[in-house]
Amino acid sequence: xxxxxxxxxxxxxxxxxxxxxxxxxxxxxxxxxxxxxxxxxxxxxxxxxxxxxxxxxxxxxxxxxxxxxxxxxxxxxxxxxxxxxxxxxxxxxxxxxxxxxxxxxxxxxxxxxxxxxxxxxxxxxxxxxxxxxxxxxxxxxxxxxxxxxxxxxxxxxxxxxxxxxxxxxxxxxxxxxxxxxxxxxxxxxxxxxxxxxxxxxxxxxxxxxxxxxxxxxxxxxxxxxxxxxxxxxxxxxxxxxxxxxxxxxxxxxxxxxxxxxxxxxxxxxxxxxxxxxxxxxxxxxxxxxxxxxxxxxxxxxxxxxxxxxxxx
Amino acid sequence: xxxxxxxxxxxxxxxxxxxxxxxxxxxxxxxxxxxxxxxxxxxxxxxxxxxxxxxxxxxxxxxxxxxxxxxxxxxxxxxxxxxxxxxxxxxxxxxxxxxxxxxxxxxxxxxxxxxxxxxxxxxxxxxxxxxxxxxxxxxxxxxxxxxxxxxxxxxxxxxxxxxxxxxxxxxxxxxxxxxxxxxxxxxxxxxxxxxxxxxxxxxxxxxxxxxxxxxxxxxxxxxxxxxxxxxxxxxxxxxxxxxxxxxxxxxxxxxxxxxxxxxxxxxxxxxxxxxxxxxxxxxxxxxxxxxxxxxxxxxxxxxxxxxxxxxxxxxxxxxxxxxxxxxxxxxxxxxxxxxxxxxxxxxxxxxxxxxxxxxxxxxxxxxxxxxxxxxxxxxxxxxxxxxxxxxxxxxxxxxxxxxxxxxxxxxxxxxxxxxxxxxxxxxxxxxxxxxxxxx
Numbered sequence: 001x002x003x004x005x006x007x008x009x010x011x012x013x014x015x016x017x018x019x020x021x022x023x024x025x026x027x028x029x030x031x032x033x034x035x036x037x038x039x040x041x042x043x044x045x046x047x048x049x050x051x052x053x054x055x056x057x058x059x060x061x062x063x064x065x066x067x068x069x070x071x072x073x074x075x076x077x078x079x080x081x082x083x084x085x086x087x088x089x090x091x092x093x094x095x096x097x098x099x100x101x102x103x104x105x106x107x108x109x110x111x112x113x114x115x116x117x118x119x120x121x122x123x124x125x126x127x128x129x130x131x132x133x134x135x136x137x138x139x140x141x142x143x144x145x146x147x148x149x150x151x152x153x154x155x156x157x158x159x160x161x162x163x164x165x166x167x168x169x170x171x172x173x174x175x176x177x178x179x180x181x182x183x184x185x186x187x188x189x190x191x192x193x194x195x196x197x198x199x200x201x202x203x204x205x206x207x208x209x210x211x212x213x214x215x216x217x218x219x220x221x222x223x224x225x226x227x228x229x230x231x232x233x234x235x236x237x238x239x240x241x242x243x244x245x246x247x248x249x250x251x252x253x254x255x256x257x258x259x260x261x262x263x264x265x266x267x268x269x270x271x272x273x274x275x276x277x278x279x280x281x282x283x284x285x286x287x288x289x290x291x292x293x294x295x296x297x298x299x300x301x302x303x304x305x306x307x308x309x310x311x312x
Numbered sequence: 313x314x315x316x317x318x319x320x321x322x323x324x325x326x327x328x329x330x331x332x333x334x335x336x337x338x339x340x341x342x343x344x345x346x347x348x349x350x351x352x353x354x355x356x357x358x359x360x361x362x363x364x365x366x367x368x369x370x371x372x373x374x375x376x377x378x379x380x381x382x383x384x385x386x387x388x389x390x391x392x393x394x395x396x397x398x399x400x401x402x403x404x405x406x407x408x409x410x411x412x413x414x415x416x417x418x419x420x421x422x423x424x425x426x427x428x429x430x431x432x433x434x435x436x437x438x439x440x441x442x443x444x445x446x447x448x449x450x451x452x453x454x455x456x457x458x459x460x461x462x463x464x465x466x467x468x469x470x471x472x473x474x475x476x477x478x479x480x481x482x483x484x485x486x487x488x489x490x491x492x493x494x495x496x497x498x499x500x501x502x503x504x505x506x507x508x509x510x511x512x513x514x515x516x517x518x519x520x521x522x523x524x525x526x527x528x529x530x531x532x533x534x535x536x537x538x539x540x541x542x543x544x545x546x547x548x549x550x551x552x553x554x555x556x557x558x559x560x561x562x563x564x565x566x567x568x569x570x571x572x573x574x575x576x577x578x579x580x581x582x583x584x585x586x587x588x589x590x591x592x593x594x595x596x597x598x599x600x601x602x603x604x605x606x607x608x609x610x611x612x613x614x615x616x617x618x619x620x621x622x623x624x625x626x627x628x629x630x631x632x633x634x635x636x637x638x639x640x641x642x643x644x645x646x647x648x649x650x651x652x653x654x655x656x657x658x659x660x661x662x663x664x665x666x667x668x669x670x671x672x673x674x675x676x677x678x679x680x681x682x683x684x685x686x687x688x689x690x691x692x693x694x695x696x697x698x699x700x701x702x703x704x705x706x707x708x709x710x711x712x713x714x715x716x717x718x719x720x721x722x723x724x725x726x727x728x729x730x731x732x733x734x735x736x737x738x739x740x741x742x743x744x745x746x747x748x749x750x751x
């Protein structure tokens with residue numbers, strides 16, 4: 001035995017098997033059901049949007065890392081998640097070049113300028129979406145019917161126009177107009193439950209988010225108090241997608257347990273307020289981005305009481 | 313059965329105990345040369361009582377000190393002192409040590425105290441025996457046991473808890489002691505209870521050792537006031553504050569000692585050693601050590617004479633090839649050693665030889681703020697921020713975030729998916745904060 005070959009290192013000497021890329025890969029897996037249903041409802045065009053978005057996001061990350069002489073870390077799958085989530089939040093009719101620009105902006109402005117993975121204050125996919133929405137508002141709201149691809153309004157926008165109510169069944173399965181990955185409650189909940197079971201996300205964020213939207217829209221969403229339709233508000237639009245996959249983005253959400261609950265409740269409140277009284281039919285993007293901005297503050301003021309911190 | 317108790321936080325590392333948990337304690341061969349570092353405990357180092365060339369007997373006190381927090385050191389063989397010089401210590405430093413050449417005769421000293429029954433012993437006599445026997449915490453901390461038996465006057469001690477959690481992966485030395493010598497453990501507990509004048513005793517054992525729980529339960533059945541407490545299998549269940557929380561529900565206030573909440577905690581191996589010293593009148597000369605790890609051919613629990621080197625024991629158990637790391641203790645809190653010429657001291661619980669693949673330097677990625685370190689921290693700290701403050705040298709900020717409450721269990725580094733060296737950086741910053749305070 002050669003003592004000089006013994007590695008000297010500080011404890012611990014044993015590690016959990018989960019690493020960053022494995023976690024990211026599992027998030028991608030959890031997004032898979034929604035991706036499959038998006039293709040089912042919106043055809044092969046949905047597949048193209050997802051592929052272009054992922055390719056643009058991953059390509060932008062690689063290019064920036066190469067230009068700035070940093071190690072290329074696209075294999076950690078985080079850029080792919082950003083690409084897929086951006087694709088999930090655009091309508092099926094959006095021109096592919098706009099998708100590519102959105103994904104590139106998401107990575108470049110949303111992530112790389114802050115120093116890459118782990119350093120971005122805002123959810124990159126939502127930064128990309130916000131820029132797209134501001135740049136091409138018409139194309140970003142040009143919703144199409146599933147299967148037929150006829151131009152129409154989303155259930156939320158339709159609600160604003162006081163036309164016919166969409167059935168819960170259609171909302172649950174996802175056979176409604178909307179962004180690619182947000183329409184099917186079934187697929188999103190399946191993926192979300194997987195992440196909860198694998199302890200990759202904390203239940204406090206989706207529970208706080210969905211619960212707040214349900215309660216708030218029930219109280220204020222109808223004629224008079226407590227006459228709203230909470231189930232409609234939870235199932236329609238991007239609430240579920242955001243609650244399970246966007247507000248839970250680790251980098252941009254609080255690390256404390258109480259903080260995560262506040263994150264969820266805050267997202268729910270802002271989403272509901274925008275939906276009920278704002279100019280936009282949907283408020284998820286800005287709700288999550290605003291709460292992202294508050295995350296450092298939330299972390300700071302929700303430090304847990306340390307063990308033994310109270311003298312008896 | 314009542315539900316196994318536990319604490320909040322913590323994590324579940326793979327146990328890796330299967331290779332040794334059913335191995336009965338075997339006698340390790342006694343080597344030709346034994347090394348006794350002068351500091352085998354937390355506290356002041358001892359002064360040698362012998363000189364080079366002296367003949368020593370088995371059980372003879374060869375080093376002691378007048379310092380309060382200190383435990384004397386005894387020769388574990390008969391033979392000749394061949395050197396008193398700096399030697400590598402299993403804690404990584406090089407410290408003064410007495411080196412004894414074994415003459416193979418095992419000529420033993422007369423008992424330093426007349427063996428007496430528990431009823432005849434006074435608390436003061438027990439404390440004196442424990443000190444004279446050189447007994448320290450055998451769970452790894454090596455804090456002099458006699459000092460714990462004389463708590464500060466303001467503390468009102470209500471109970472003794474024996475720590476049989478053994479939450480470190482790989483280690484099974486306490487497990488085997490509890491299975492094979494349950495009466496000795498319970499007797500030791502009764503002696504400690506008598507020394508402290510209390511009538512409540514608990515033995516906390518993780519439920520992955522059902523045989524130990526059964527053995528101890530039947531051994532203590534005859535004594536009212538003594539109870540085995542099954543604990544959930546979770547790291548760091550054997551950490552003092554977490555054990556007290558699980559067993560009593562009491563939360564040890566920051567910067568306080570267990571005595572301040574009426575509790576004295578000792579390891580089960582320590583209790584067995586106390587009982588042995590009282591029964592035989594002989595000092596602590598050997599301890600059980602688990603030798604394991606993927607590079608060890610025949611993993612075992614060995615009863616080892618203090619002073620035997622890691623190399624002697626690894627030779628006895630066989631190495632499959634070049635190990636990548638050799639660890640003194642368990643994989644969660646143990647220290648790597650740079651040479652196998654270090655001796656087993658009183659605080660060595662295990663020797664692990666890990667493969668080169670298990671020992672590779674892990675690639676560190678950026679923190680993704682997943683918060684797992686926050687979820688597992690048993691002290692409810694925020695390792696994610698402590699690690700950042702530590703890396704950036706922001707010691708004031710680190711102190712504000714209670715860095716000194718960190719007990720370095722390593723849960724944060726264990727779970728970190730980016731493999732960031734959290735506890736390692738926190739450890740460095742802690743010493744920085746303390747150094748600044750002492751300025």
